[in-house]
Amino acid sequence: MAPKYAPNLRSRLAPLLLFLQTGFIVICALYAEFDPYAFMFGNTSSKLYSEFQDVNVMVVAGFGFLGTFLVRYGFSGSGFNLLVAVIATQWSIILNGYESWIQSRRILIDMKSLVFAEICTASALISIGTVIGKTNPVQLILIAILEVSGFILNGWLLRTFFEVKPLYCAMQLHTFGAFFGLMLTWVMRRKGSETPFEKEKMDRKTGLFSMFGTLFLWMFWASLNSILVDEGERKLRIILSTYLALAVSAVAAAAVSVFTSPRGRINLDHIQKCSLSGGVAIGVSMSLVHRPWVAMTIGLAAGVISTLSLRYLKGHMLLAFGCHDTCGVLSVHGLPGLLGWLAHLTLQINHMDDCTTAIRFAVFHICTLLITLSLSMSMGVITGLLVKWSFWRPPQDRKCFDDQAFWEFPKLAKKK
Numbered sequence: 582m583a584p585k586y587a588p589n590l591r592s593r594l595a596p597l598l599l600f601l602q603t604g605f606i607v608i609c610a611l612y613a614e615f616d617p618y619a620f621m622f623g624n625t626s627s628k629l630y631s632e633f634q635d636v637n638v639m640v641v642a643g644f645g646f647l648g649t650f651l652v653r654y655g656f657s658g659s660g661f662n663l664l665v666a667v668i669a670t671q672w673s674i675i676l677n678g679y680e681s682w683i684q685s686r687r688i689l690i691d692m693k694s695l696v697f698a699e700i701c702t703a704s705a706l707i708s709i710g711t712v713i714g715k716t717n718p719v720q721l722i723l724i725a726i727l728e729v730s731g732f733i734l735n736g737w738l739l740r741t742f743f744e745v746k747p748l749y750c751a752m753q754l755h756t757f758g759a760f761f762g763l764m765l766t767w768v769m770r771r772k773g774s775e776t777p778f779e780k781e782k783m784d785r786k787t788g789l790f791s792m793f794g795t796l797f798l799w800m801f802w803a804s805l806n807s808i809l810v811d812e813g814e815r816k817l818r819i820i821l822s823t824y825l826a827l828a829v830s831a832v833a834a835a836a837v838s839v840f841t842s843p844r845g846r847i848n849l850d851h852i853q854k855c856s857l858s859g860g861v862a863i864g865v866s867m868s869l870v871h872r873p874w875v876a877m878t879i880g881l882a883a884g885v886i887s888t889l890s891l892r893y894l895k896g897h898m899l900l901a902f903g904c905h906d907t908c909g910v911l912s913v914h915g916l917p918g919l920l921g922w923l924a925h926l927t928l929q930i931n932h933m934d935d936c937t938t939a940i941r942f943a944v945f946h947i948c949t950l951l952i953t954l955s956l957s958m959s960m961g962v963i964t965g966l967l968v969k970w971s972f973w974r975p976p977q978d979r980k981c982f983d984d985q986a987f988w989e990f991p992k993l994a995k996k997k
Contacts, residue, residue, distance in 0.1 A: 590987070593719045593973060598668075601722070605671045612682060613675075616691040629692045635804035636699045638797055640666050644706045646794030648908070650853070652782045654714050655790065656984040661718050662706065669705045669725040673698035676733045696808055700751050703805075704732045707758030708961070710908035711766040714781065714982040717975060720968040724765065727967070731960035732757050735953055743949055748809045752864045753953050756922070759915030760954055761961040763904055768965025770903035771978060780982040781907075788849050795853045802827055802860035806867055815868075822870045823863050826880030830859025833884025841892050851888050854909055858887035858917040865921025869928040879924050883917040890916050922950055 641663060648658030677697050678688030705725040712724070735757055736750035783791070803823040810816045834855035838848045859880030863870065870876050890912035898904040898911065906912075926946050933939040969975065980986040 590717060590719065590974065594717075597719055597722060601668060601672075601726075605675065608675055609688070612686070613678065613688040613690055616689040616694075629696070629808070632804045632808045633692060633696050633699070635801040636696065636703075636808060639801050639805060640670075640699055640703055640706065643794050643798035643801070644703070644710075646797065647791055647853070648710070648713055649794070650783045650787050650791035650850075651714055651780070651982050652784045652787050653780050653984055654982045655787060656988045657718075658713065660988070661721055664718060665709060665721050665725045666702050666706065668722055669702040669729050670695075670698045672726055673701035673729050673733065676730065677701070697751065700754055700805075701729045701732050704754035704758040704761075705729050707755065707910055707914050708762035708765060710910045711762035711904075711906045712769060713907045714778075715769070715771070715905070715907070715976070716968070717973065718987065719973050720975060723968050723973070724964055727960065727964045728758070728761055731761065731956060735956045738952060738956070739949055743945065743952075745949060748868065749865075749949075751809060752806075752867075752921075753918075755861045755864065755914040756918035756950075757953055757957040759910045759913075759918060761957040761964075762910050763906065763915065764958045764961030765965045766906055767902060767904045768962055769969045770905060778978065778981050783850070788853075791853055792849070795856060798857055799827060799831070799860075802857070806860065806864045818871070819867045821873070822867055822876035823860055825873055825876040826859035826863035826883070827856070828859070829877045829880030830862075830884035830887070831856040833881050834858070834888045837885055837888040838892075841889070848892075850909075851891060854913045855884055855887040855891060858883040858913055861914055861917035862921035862924065865918055866925035866928060869925055869932070875928070879921070883920055886916050886920060887912050919950075922946075 644666075645659040645662040648662055649655040651658060674690060674694055675688060677694055678690070681687060681689045702725075705728040708728045709721055709724055712720075716724070732754065735753065736747070739745035739750050739753075740747065803820045806823045807816050807819040810819055831852070834851050835847055838851040838855075839845055842848060862879050862883035863876055866879060867876075870879070891909045895906060895909050895912060898906060904911075926943060929942055929946070930939045933942065976983075976986050984990075
């Protein structure tokens with residue numbers, strides 16, 4: 582029997598994709614061009630390209646494979662990830678080009694603008710992890726468009742009114758994406774969602790494929806944290822700190838997983854997700870990490886907090902608030918992001934001798950966090966109210982976490 586909503590998406594998905602892509606082409610035809618000065622520095626561009634490829638692998642392959650852990654949602658987990666990523670990247674390039682457009686009425690595209698766009702896309706993919714399996718591709722594209730817009734707006738506010746450095750604004754992708762997604766899944770909660778969905782399961786094969794995503798993300802995370810930093814001692818220090826934090830968080834995730842297991846065994850879900858928490862936490866505080874033991878301590882704390890949260894907090898959030906966080910984004914990105922923010926504040930104050938300056942910085946730092954949280958959560962609520970509209974034909978409960986609602990399966994098709 583054919584899925585109920587598969588034919589109906591033709592009138593939603595195809596027009597939306599064609600409308601967006603045509604709009605992007607028209608905007609680029611009228612206003613965009615390649616930055617002519619970028620071709621004057623061939624060596625720099627080639628170095629940046631290799632790092633861009635690392636980030637691109639994280640966005641396409643890392644998040645793509647990571648979303649295949651559901652037993653009947655492998656096609657959608659990887660396929661929709663690619664579709665959303667390419668749409669969000671193009672939209673990010675256009676929005677990030679507003680500064681050059683104001684100055685010269687042209688949107689200049691170079692490797693750095695492409696890198697910023699990929700970082701914005703990663704933030705959107707983090708948010709989508711909270712509702713994966715419970716939404717259709719039309720809803721996912723709308724979520725990505727609105728989330729990217731909010732994330733870029735947040736960076737503009739921090740740079741304009743607080744003179745925050747672009748690197749720190751970009752590294753807010755974890756906090757912004759996590760709390761955007763948390764409010765999104767809260768608004769889109771379904772009646773009776775306190776009980777597990779029938780098809781929300783993982784088996785050995787899908788767990789292995791999902792582990793590939795973790796390995797891609799883990800291997801290339803240092804490039805994500807260091808790509809916006811110029812060559813030199815600082816860049817090397819960030820790369821080393823990121824690796825140490827990731828290594829320690831992987832060890833901590835395994836240890837806490839065994840310790841909290843009733844049967845004393847490792848939970849694959851903890852290894853897949855919490856092993857990445859060290860990279861999240863160090864990414865927010867990396868500019869002030871000058872000693873190896875500091876990076877390792879941040880990784881240890883991130884791994885412990887992330888694993889405990891995924892073991893206990895995820896279920897309580899579902900029962901208490903109806904927040905069905907499919908991928909545990911709060912545990913993997915949200916809380917480690919807040920830990921990194923706290924580490925950044927502590928390290929900066931520790932380096933200050935003047936008490937008045939330290940207090941001013943603390944107030945400034947708290948304000949940047951409050952703006953990020955306020956904007957992300959409000960944008961998440963607005964987006965949730967928009968995409969839960971029945972016009973977009975969200976999948977029924979019995980069709981959630983099921984590829985057959987969206988993909989062709991010739992062997993299962995009914996013969997006429």
